[in-house]
Amino acid sequence: MNHFIVTGAAGFIGSHLCQKLLSAGNTVFGIDNFCDFYDPEIKRGNIEEASQAVTGEGSFHLYEGDIRDKKFLEKTAKDINIITGNIENVVLIHLAAMAGVRPSLLNPELYQEVNVGGTLNILEICRKFKISRLVFASSSSVYGENTSVPFSEKTPTDRPISVYAATKKAGEAMCHAYSHLYNIKTVCLRFFTAYGPRQRPDLAIHKFAKLITEGKSVPVFGDGSTSRDYTYIDDITDGVVKAAVLTGSDDFEEKFDIFNLGESQTVKLIDLVKLIEKELEKEALIEWLPLQPGDVPVTFADISHSREILGYNPTTKIEHGVREFVKWFKR
Numbered sequence: 094m095n096h097f098i099v100t101g102a103a104g105f106i107g108s109h110l111c112q113k114l115l116s117a118g119n120t121v122f123g124i125d126n127f128c129d130f131y132d133p134e135i136k137r138g139n140i141e142e143a144s145q146a147v148t149g150e151g152s153f154h155l156y157e158g159d160i161r162d163k164k165f166l167e168k169t170a171k172d173i174n175i176i177t178g179n180i181e182n183v184v185l186i187h188l189a190a191m192a193g194v195r196p197s198l199l200n201p202e203l204y205q206e207v208n209v210g211g212t213l214n215i216l217e218i219c220r221k222f223k224i225s226r227l228v229f230a231s232s233s234s235v236y237g238e239n240t241s242v243p244f245s246e247k248t249p250t251d252r253p254i255s256v257y258a259a260t261k262k263a264g265e266a267m268c269h270a271y272s273h274l275y276n277i278k279t280v281c282l283r284f285f286t287a288y289g290p291r292q293r294p295d296l297a298i299h300k301f302a303k304l305i306t307e308g309k310s311v312p313v314f315g316d317g318s319t320s321r322d323y324t325y326i327d328d329i330t331d332g333v334v335k336a337a338v339l340t341g342s343d344d345f346e347e348k349f350d351i352f353n354l355g356e357s358q359t360v361k362l363i364d365l366v367k368l369i370e371k372e373l374e375k376e377a378l379i380e381w382l383p384l385q386p387g388d389v390p391v392t393f394a395d396i397s398h399s400r401e402i403l404g405y406n407p408t409t410k411i412e413h414g415v416r417e418f419v420k421w422f423k424r
C-alpha cells in the first residue's frame with residue numbers, strides 16, 4: 094500500500110484518479126476547496142463516489158480547504174505526517190487549479206493566485222516536509238499557436254496565448270526550480286483535453302450534449318475545423334499513475350521531466366458535434382460564431398516520449414469514449 098496526496102481531488106480528473114488509487118488498495122489524502130467554478134454539489138458527488146472505492150488496507154481522508162491558504166496546508170501536512178508516520182514517503186499529485194482558457198481572460202488575478210501562488214505554496218510544503226515525489230498537472234495549452242504537429246515536449250512553449258496557459262507554464266518552471274534546488278523528483282504532465290464520465294460541464298463534449306438535449310443552439314467557434322486531441326479519462330489517470338511510479342524509480346536520474354498525455358488522434362470540432370448527435374440520436378442546432386481570443390487552432394500530442402519512458406499506452410477511440418460519456422450523461 095502507498096500513500097498519495099491529491100489536490101483538486103473532487104474535480105473531474107482528481108475524483109477519477111482517487112478512485113483508481115483507492116481501488117488498488119492505496120491510501121489517499123484528498124485536498125479540495127469545492128470552489129464554485131461549477132456547481133460544488135457535482136464535486137461532492139464525484140468525491141462521494143470515488144471514496145467508495147476504498148479497499149484492503151487503504152483509506153480516504155478529505156481535507157476541505159484552499160491551496161492559497163498556507164496555514165491550512167501546513168496543518169494538513171502535519172496531520173498527514175502523523176497518520177502516515179512519515180510524510181516524506183508520500184507522493185503528491187497536484188491537480189488543483191482554476192481550469193479553462195476563456196474564463197482565465199475574465200479573471201486573470203484569480204488564475205494567477207490559484208495556479209501560480211497556490212502551486213508555489215504546494216512546492217513550499219514539499220520543501221518544508223521533505224516530500225520528494227511530485228506530479229504536476231500542466232496543459233497542452235502551453236503549446237500556444239504552434240502549428241507544427243504533433244507537439245513534442247521539445248517544442249518551444251514560451252509563447253502562451255492565454256492567461257491560463259501562462260499560469261501552467263509558470264507552474265512548470267517553478268516545479269523545475271524546486272526540483273533542482275531541493276531534490277524533488279518531479280513529473281509535469283501536459284494533459285490534452287480530457288473527457289469521459291464526470292467531465293467538467295464547461296468543456297466541449299459535456300456542454301454540447303446538454304445543449305443538444307435541451308434543444309438549444311450549440312455555439313461553434315470558427316468554421317468547425319479547429320481540432321483537439323481528446324483524451325479519455327481512463328487513459329489520463331493511467332498516465333498519472335505511471336508518472337507517480339516514475340518519481341519513485343531509481344532509473345529516474347534526471348529528477349525532472351515533462352510528458353504529453355494525449356490520445357495522439359485529432360478530432361475536428363464539427364465532427365465531434367456529429368458524433369454527439371449520433372449518440373444522443375438528436376440533431377444539433379448550430380450557431381456559427383467567430384473564433385474566441387485565446388483559442389488555439391489545433392492540439393495534437395506526440396506521445397513517443399511518454400510511451401518510451403512512462404510506458405503510457407492510450408487505447409480509447411473517440412467513438413467509444415463519446416459513447417461512454419453519453420451513457421453516463423443520460424444517467
Ligand SMILES: NC(=O)c1ccc[n+]([C@@H]2O[C@H](COP(=O)([O-])OP(=O)(O)OC[C@H]3O[C@@H](n4cnc5c(N)ncnc54)[C@H](O)[C@@H]3O)[C@@H](O)[C@H]2O)c1
Nearest residue numbers: 101103104105106126127128159160189190232284286287
Ligand atoms: N480537463 C482537462 O481537459 C484538462 C486539460 C489540461 C489540464 N488540466 C488540468 O488538470 C487539473 C484538473 O482539471 P479538471 O478538469 O479535473 O478540473 P476541475 O475543475 O474539475 O478540478 C479542479 C479541482 O480543483 C479544486 N480547486 C480549485 N481551486 C482550488 C483551490 N484554490 N484550493 C483547493 N482546491 C481548488 C476545484 O474545486 C476542483 O475540484 C487542473 O490542474 C487543470 O488545469 C485539465
